[in-house]
Amino acid sequence: MSDLFVKICGLKTAHDVDVAVEAGADAVGFVFAPGSPRTVDAVTARELAARVPAGVLTVGVFRGQPLDEVRQLTEESGVRAVQLHGDEGPEYYEALRAEGRTLLRATAERVERCGEYGEDLLLIDAPDPGSGKPWNWGSEEFSAPEGRWLLAGGLNPGNVREAVQTTGAWGVDVSSGVERERGVKSPDLIRAFIEAARR
Numbered sequence: 001m002s003d004l005f006v007k008i009c010g011l012k013t014a015h016d017v018d019v020a021v022e023a024g025a026d027a028v029g030f031v032f033a034p035g036s037p038r039t040v041d042a043v044t045a046r047e048l049a050a051r052v053p054a055g056v057l058t059v060g061v062f063r064g065q066p067l068d069e070v071r072q073l074t075e076e077s078g079v080r081a082v083q084l085h086g087d088e089g090p091e092y093y094e095a096l097r098a099e100g101r102t103l104l105r106a107t108a109e110r111v112e113r114c115g116e117y118g119e120d121l122l123l124i125d126a127p128d129p130g131s132g133k134p135w136n137w138g139s140e141e142f143s144a145p146e147g148r149w150l151l152a153g154g155l156n157p158g159n160v161r162e163a164v165q166t167t168g169a170w171g172v173d174v175s176s177g178v179e180r181e182r183g184v185k186s187p188d189l190i191r192a193f194i195e196a197a198r199r
């Protein structure tokens with residue numbers, strides 16, 4: 001089994017959190033970005049995060065939200081990491097870093113290496129995060145960044161292994177590809193994804 005880092009995102013129920021943890025996820029994500037079928041409030045995220053053992057990273061997912069809102073939701077929910085999908089600059093990362101958060105920077109742009117904005121992990125995603133649409137990670141134009149980076153966007157149990165082999169990603173992140181309908185996770189697909197990712 002490989003030591004590929006696997007994050008399962010967009011969890012909304014205790015059962016799905018337990019399934020992801022038991023199946024070996026390294027990180028679980030709770031969406032605070034508005035307008036997603038996966039959005040949860042801070043109270044729900046707090047209850048879910050409390051089930052997660054210390055060795056598994058809990059991540060709050062944000063998109064273009066003000067720094068004070070990110071701070072408040074992070075504090076109230078107790079998640080340890082912040083994943084930013086907006087166009088926040090390095091100073092935004094610096095402010096959160098000073099508060100001791102683990103930082104994931106999500107982008108669909110070409111990036112040379114992880115850490116340029118002070119992030120701990122870089123997430124290379126589709127332009128429309130959470131849509132389940134794959135992007136051209138297999139094309140010759142794509143060049144992988146240096147350092148710890150996660151591949152996301154349209155991954156599922158059927159394509160994740162090939163995606164990792166093709167790109168050399170350090171880790172993977174998934175939401176739509178482990179759902180039986182939009183916004184509703186499938187425990188079987190969560191297990192199948194983690195198993196296939198590390199096969």
Ligand SMILES: O=C(O)c1ccccc1N[C@@H]1O[C@H](COP(=O)(O)O)[C@@H](O)[C@H]1O
Nearest residue numbers: 009036129130132152153154174175176
């Ligand atoms: O999952 C969402 O709804 C979401 C909303 C806003 C920003 C990020 C979101 N999720 C991230 O999108 C990818 C998963 O994409 P896919 O559904 O597997 O194609 C992953 O990085 C999630 O953390």
